[in-house]
Amino acid sequence: MRRKLVVGNWKMNKTVAEADDWCWNYVEHQLIGSETEVGVAPPYLGLVAVAESLYGTDVMVGGQDAFWLESGAYTGLVSPTMLKDAGGSFCILGHSERRGRFGKLEVPEETLPYFSETDATLNLKLAAVLKAGLTPILCCGETQAERDSGMTDSVIERQLRGALHGFTSKELQPLVLAYEPVWAIGTGKVCDSGEASRISGFIRSHLKVAVSTKVSRSTRILYGGSVKSSNAAELFAMPDIDGGLVGGASLDPAEFAKIVGAA
Numbered sequence: 055m056r057r058k059l060v061v062g063n064w065k066m067n068k069t070v071a072e073a074d075d076w077c078w079n080y081v082e083h084q085l086i087g088s089e090t091e092v093g094v095a096p097p098y099l100g101l102v103a104v105a106e107s108l109y110g111t112d113v114m115v116g117g118q119d120a121f122w123l124e125s126g127a128y129t130g131l132v133s134p135t136m137l138k139d140a141g142g143s144f145c146i147l148g149h150s151e152r153r154g155r156f157g158k159l160e161v162p163e164e165t166l167p168y169f170s171e172t173d174a175t176l177n178l179k180l181a182a183v184l185k186a187g188l189t190p191i192l193c194c195g196e197t198q199a200e201r202d203s204g205m206t207d208s209v210i211e212r213q214l215r216g217a218l219h220g221f222t223s224k225e226l227q228p229l230v231l232a233y234e235p236v237w238a239i240g241t242g243k244v245c246d247s248g249e250a251s252r253i254s255g256f257i258r259s260h261l262k263v264a265v266s267t268k269v270s271r272s273t274r275i276l277y278g279g280s281v282k283s284s285n286a287a288e289l290f291a292m293p294d295i296d297g298g299l300v301g302g303a304s305l306d307p308a309e310f311a312k313i314v315g316a317a
């Protein structure tokens with residue numbers, strides 16, 4: 055039985071004071087005794103403060119990304135070990151806002167990737183995150199143009215194959231995946247729950263063939279893209295959807311608590 059997981063990705067939002075405020079408010083709204091695992095990924099600067107404010111609660115704190123090397127002359131970057139040291143227990147990897155298409159700007163303006171993440175860099179990051187003992191939450195998903203040209207499944211398969219290449223079934227035990235159609239992120243356009251469930255099932259079959267039956271059964275697959283309290287229950291009730299990765303709606307503690315409640 056896979057335990058439901060709901061993670062809030064704050065992206066580049068909230069000062070330390072605002073983050074602290076969120077924590078106090080969330081704790082007041084949270085459902086006591088819920089079986090659902092909950093996490094938040096604040097910007098790095100707020101991570102230590104959030105971990106302290108949430109100390110003693112069941113809410114995990116994690117990063118939105120991490121580099122694959124331990125230390126060195128890499129201006130602006132943070133390693134998985136540093137993330138763990140600061141109180142993090144998970145790390146989001148491969149969010150579409152960070153992904154590139156092999157460094158080329160060949161996607162529409164609105165989905166333009168900022169950081170040129172590739173499947174190969176994700177493969178390195180996944181190894182580093184696992185080595186540091188963090189839970190990786192690896193994102194995958196197609197753009198609108200890819201969906202329109204019937205490439206949804208092949209894009210997702212390519213992303214998974216590239217990122218998961220070379221790992222053993224045992225190494226991938228902690229893996230969490232998130233299906234996040236790029237066209238649904240921050241747009242208010244949520245993916246139809248039946249289609250989101252079909253893709254999660256497709257991801258699970260890929261894991262079975264490419265990794266192992268064990269990993270395909272145990273890996274939690276989250277849905278992300280305009281999740282709100284009004285659509286969360288329907289999405290989370292789907293047999294292959296094990297929770298959500300929530301952006302905009304996670305910034306409001308009461309709304310986020312409702313989404314967690316829906317799981």
Ligand code: PGA
Pocket residue numbers: 063234238239240241242278279280281299300301302303
């Ligand atoms: P959204 O973002 O909930 O604001 O659509 C989801 C995400 O980017 O993970």
